[in-house]
Amino acid sequence: MLRTKPIENITEVAAELNGGGLQRNISLFQLTMLGVGATIGTGIFVILGDAVPKAGPGVVLSFIIAGITAGLTALCYAELASTIPASGSSYSYSYATMGEMVAYLVGWCLLLEYGISASAIAVGWGQYLNELSFDLIGMKMPDAIANPPGVNGGIFNLPAVVLVFMCCTLLLRGAKESARANAVMVVIKIAVLIMFILIGMTAFNSANMHPFMPMGMSGVGAAASSIFFSYIGIDAISTASEEVKNPKRTLPLAILFSLAIVTTLYVLVALIGVGTQPYTEFSGNEAGLVHILRRITGATWPSVVLSIGAIISIFSITLVVLYGQTRILYSMARDGMLPSIFAKVDAHSHTPRKNTIIVGALVAIAAALVPLDVLADLTSMGTLVAFSIVSVGVIILRKTRPDLSRGFKVPLFPLIPLLSVAFCAYLIVGLPKQTFLLFAGWLAFALVFYFTYSVKHSRLENPPTQ
Template structure:
């Protein structure tokens, strides 16, 4: 066997499909949509519609969200077909492994590890900041030493709240999926209630004159806005990580992925319509545009209510991403590209992978300043999207794979279009982001050739 043949070796398909039989199948369509909404609708819904309207799109921000959703739906349909055909743990990593071979699966998996862990660590620090401001409202304050990442010059040593919230979610997930999903559904319901209250209250204060001019930056502003808000939709891909724990995955997974995107689009557009109707877009370039708009119409009490929605949004996002990253690390360990200890299952849960992921994220969120690294989340996501999109073509041609569930309409045009849009968005990322990602993938290649290449099953 040549080096290239070994690098692109594909796993035994029947063995892959049977590999996750020890995980409990308990999740329903409702659970998946709650997971998806938990990941996609975070604090961004309270910030992006205002700031992007003020700086880039004007009231046309509502069209920017629709355009971004259309582009995102191309990748979502590709994920849905893969999830229907290959209901296995590991999401895009497993898909790449089966249709492209081991080295490509590893690259996708390494990109997703970066996406999930960095995203949660960054959100945990935002959660801590919101929580601190909530405590300040009751005249309570954490000691300076426990309020930020390790920086002795600023008097901060650990972000205690960021560490504790990540460990709490890890503990919750270790209690089993039924308990975790019940808590997650409740938090998603709180978040949706708060968004709904804002939309209903705000509708009474909408002044159509605020929507003029509708396209102050022209069509170019809508396109630029779409490229910015595209990243607000990221997270629906995490739904596919739940495949081996889903009842009737061929139907449930596509419904969960596409249902998430539809609901998220409706909510983002509704918030954009109401927000730009309440306050003229030129006044919305502030850190908290939704709270600002409520204060402007003399509903300061509701502005505090929005902070609770933001906390619920960040909590559910972390639940989904910690869950997804633990299943990803479990799948990579199960296949031998990481030590098989990570692929161990106890009490129908991949506990080793779950606690490893939880502890690493807690350390990152508590000790590491993450500001410069957050853009790496986008590149990790887009790499996975690109591989999954173009992977539909070899998936359809695979002699052993039969799919009686969801199939991407407009094949092969839709997968190719999705792939090209991913490349276009990747080209918009800055040079620093690319440089840091090269370092990350360099480390990944060292681990792969040092361990995974020799131990991969």
């Protein structure tokens, strides 16, 4: 339970297991866009309508708090990613610093984080398709197939299934092709959000900012806790460690660049959004930004452009989150923590083909059949726990392995890692009690699997024969 994996050998296992492993062909720009693509959308296109009723105009402060927490953690991720450039993100970091049991549980937190968020994000795709269809031809898809069960008459969310299928098809072609396509989509979504900011500024009314915190600081904290899962892009960057050119330099730069872009856009869009209409008019409508533009301009073209941008945005987020999920499974399986089928790499595409197909099928089923509004908080819980452990890992590794080559070092050590843990703890406390119960159940299931399968199949328990 306490055994750790030697850092010097942590990336060699992939080549040993797969006859070459994953290929390093992702550039700094592509990796930065991968991080931005995994982040922008979940916090603005999907969750803003749910966060504003909790915090009022103070949602701007909620995004700042979440951004500060993510920033502190990003510095810790940058150091570990430049020191341990291995696929698997915080799972791999924990395995090298805190032992097999902690790493295993972190891995399950990441599976929860990626799997649920992928399904939740895909659910919103049909809403924007409907808005675009309405603007262009005056028709919408039937609610039964456009919405998730239990939401506006939804029974089977067909657009979500189609979206997951398309993303998995692209992922099966290879990481390089997926990264290129994602970079193009990210540039489009950034342009669309800048358009929203510029048009929204013309209708900004400072009276809508009062009262700024109608539910007090507790409302601001609750909103920050809920939206934190939208910073999953930081973790998604580090899942690509084994497919990045010059990882010791590229990883920390991509993490910091993507966080700066994301936080700036989040705060600006949230500020403009709550400044254009009273906070009481916000709801959980997935296409809230479209309605704001339509009301401001009285024309359909801005909402058409935004709908197209949102459709592309949600596609790119789903693509990156599915990518991250498959790489976490890949890392855990090659360590013996999960069945070996998840670690098989296709000789032609150099991707974990069977892994991707299994993940796509499960995410599509969840997106089509399960109402996922309750699970956004559960995704935040998994993200915050993983982020906290990364920050602790920086402190441990500095003490136990000061000799390691680090491409980046956290400034003001150990203050920054300690502040990161404190901010994560603050947001965790703000989550509902139901989230803690669901999370405890998830970890209990993980422990049963560990003691019945993983502990016996661990590569540290059964090292490969020479």
